Amino acid sequence: MIENIKLENNLQIVFEKIPSVRSVCFGIWVKNGSRNESAKVNGISHFIEHMLFKGTEKLSARDIADKMDAVGGQLNAFTSKEYTCYYARVLDTHFDVAIDVLTDMFLNSKFDNDEINKERNVIMEEINMYEDTPEDLAHDLIHQCVWRDDSLGFPVLGTKESISTFNHDIFVNYFNRNYYPENTVLAVAGNFDRDKILEKLSDIFKDYGRKNPYQKKKFKTAYTQGxxxxxxxxxxxxxxxxxxxxxxxxxxxxxxxxxxxxxxxxxxxxxxxxxxxxxxxxxxxxxxxxxxxxxxxxxxxxxxxxxxxxxxxxxxxxxxxxxxxxxxxxxxxxxxxxxxxxxxxxxxxxxxxxxxxxxxxxxxxxxxxxxxxxxxxxxxxxxxxxxxxxxxxxxxxxxxxxxxxxxxxxxxxxxxxxxx
Missing domain, CATH: 3.30.830.10 (Metalloenzyme, LuxS/M16 peptidase-like)
Known part of the structure; x- marks a missing residue:
């Protein structure tokens, strides 16, 4: 059975209880991707995805990895043109660990400048990898071609020129202006105690996304032959x-x-x-x-x-x-x-x-x-x-x-x- 709940701050939680399994997967979905960016900050949504794994006030990047490995869990994320998802999958007996680690990453990442500089090199190599993979490059280029006047044509990874400018302040400002309860969904599927998890997630996210008023973005996408x-x-x-x-x-x-x-x-x-x-x-x-x-x-x-x-x-x-x-x-x-x-x-x-x-x-x-x-x-x-x-x-x-x-x-x- 699928259940949807909207909290007082407009954050939505969607549950699917599957009692026959022994695992549970928890995802945080944000309606923010490369099409929300300007050319100046193209690639920042994907870069933020990387940075959330690089440490919080409580946990270092190594701590995050160790905590998930200690319970045999999987922790990952991906960014597309229109959304970003951060997720963890664990045995049902370790769900509290997954929630604690993933929500701490999501809400309390430090965006440390030293870590940003190191990760910038990683993403530069990711861009090089795409350049060296002509099939992937062709997929990016066709979007740039037909949506040439629209941010939907921007590459998810950004460009070397744009990502070279990012620093702590740019990340914090972009995060605060694009991550809101109104464009975020928490999704839980597997074997879990619904009431316990609802109470925990409601408490963790009660102050989420209140640094700026929510402004829904509007897009006008037009296909252009080329x-x-x-x-x-x-x-x-x-x-x-x-x-x-x-x-x-x-x-x-x-x-x-x-x-x-x-x-x-x-x-x-x-x-x-x-x-x-x-x-x-x-x-x-x-x-x-x-x-x-x-x-x-x-x-x-x-x-x-x-x-x-x-x-x-x-x-x-x-x-x-x-x-x-x-x-x-x-x-x-x-x-x-x-x-x-x-x-x-x-x-x-x-x-x-x-x-x-x-x-x-x-x-x-x-x-x-x-x-x-x-x-x-x-x-x-x-x-x-x-x-x-x-x-x-x-x-x-x-x-x-x-x-x-x-x-x-x-x-x-x-x-x-x-x-x-």
């Missing part, structure tokens, strides 16, 4: 083609999941079969949907030989056109639904995945769907829905391209015009 390339002396060209997709919580979300799976979401998909199995144009090729609060992308990735770029673009566009000529059958639809439902249910078989599901849902959509509700939404998708969505999504005049590699001499806009 072509972006980055020259790298590597063997392959890593290419992403993108179309406007659907936003998180959209009525079309589950339709898009089905359409994407049929088109390019796996080895049996039409795109994989046509590009790799039938034509041998790429080793890796797939499509994927990226959803954000007010927009999204349907993207197609391929790693290929430079000389095969025109043929690949032609093949991608032809496979999109074939969605209307080589009709989707009821058998295709039934198989895809079973694939999606199986993947979804199997993904929930841990307290960490359940905590992620309820925390993200409550934070981003202000609601949590049960597994039964998700399955029902998948089952409701019809072939007519898919053709309606295909018509809305695949506008070749809105097709954007990002390519990383030896791309000199490649005119992707011309390739699109020739193929369509």
């Amino acid at each position: 072509i972006i390339t980055k020259v790298k002396d590597i063997e392959q060209v890593h290419m992403i083609a993108a179309f406007p997709g659907v936003g998180m919580g959209s009525e079309d979300s589950y339709k898009m999941a089905v359409l994407n799976t049929i088109f390019g979401g796996g080895m049996s998909s039409r795109l994989f079969q046509a590009v790799r199995e039938e034509s041998g144009l790429a080793y890796s090729v797939y499509s994927f949907n990226s959803s954000f609060a007010d927009g999204g992308l349907l993207s197609i990735y391929a790693g290929l030989n430079k000389n095969q770029a025109p043929e690949l673009i032609d093949k991608i566009i032809n496979e999109i056109k074939k969605l209307n000529t080589n009709k989707i059958t009821e058998e295709d639809l039934a198989k895809t639904k079973e694939q999606l439902k199986s993947n979804y249910v199997l993904s929930l078989e841990s307290t960490t995945s359940r905590m992620n599901a309820i925390g993200r849902g409550q934070l981003m959509l202000n609601k949590v769907l049960t597994p039964e509700e998700v399955i029902e939404k998948i089952d409701k998708v019809s072939i007519a829905d898919l053709y309606e969505l295909t018509e809305k999504t695949f506008d070749f005049d809105q097709m954007s391209i990002c390519a990383v590699g030896n791309v000199d001499g490649l005119d992707f806009q011309e390739m699109i015009q020739n193929a369509k």
Whole structure:
């Protein structure tokens, strides 16, 4: 059973009691990521995530690690464009330890300048790693391309120039202006004493986020068609083609999941079969949907030989056109639904995945769907829905391209015009 409680300070707590397990996962979700930043402080949300592990008034970084290792717990965090999550997973008998350590990190981090300088070097190397991973770099660049006038296009890691300026005062000011009860959700999934945990969390967070009045941020995201390339002396060209997709919580979300799976979401998909199995144009090729609060992308990735770029673009566009000529059958639809439902249910078989599901849902959509509700939404998708969505999504005049590699001499806009 999933339960949502709003405290007097507007902080939300979402519980999912699972008595059949012996673990519990506790997450602190904040609706703050790289899209909340300005260019001047791009990367600070991700940097804060790192700094919360670097010591509090009571605990050093070593103390934090030792306390969690002593109970065999897992402690981690991640930052995206729209949110940050800090979480701990432990045996149910050690839940108090997890709460004490994670909340101390979250509420009392020191943001010590010496630690900031050391961690800055770590993040610089993380940026270098992305630069040396052309597939990851292509994913970042396509966002910069289509959301060029919006902070949604900012890289989560920031830039070397921006993160080189951060210090204690900048961190404290940003934290106080972006971490509030109103944009924070505490998520707990597993085996726990609900009343005891509610009382403890209510007391710990009673003074949270009151240094500045809460100001809800508003965004206006607009997709802009474009072509972006980055020259790298590597063997392959890593290419992403993108179309406007659907936003998180959209009525079309589950339709898009089905359409994407049929088109390019796996080895049996039409795109994989046509590009790799039938034509041998790429080793890796797939499509994927990226959803954000007010927009999204349907993207197609391929790693290929430079000389095969025109043929690949032609093949991608032809496979999109074939969605209307080589009709989707009821058998295709039934198989895809079973694939999606199986993947979804199997993904929930841990307290960490359940905590992620309820925390993200409550934070981003202000609601949590049960597994039964998700399955029902998948089952409701019809072939007519898919053709309606295909018509809305695949506008070749809105097709954007990002390519990383030896791309000199490649005119992707011309390739699109020739193929369509």
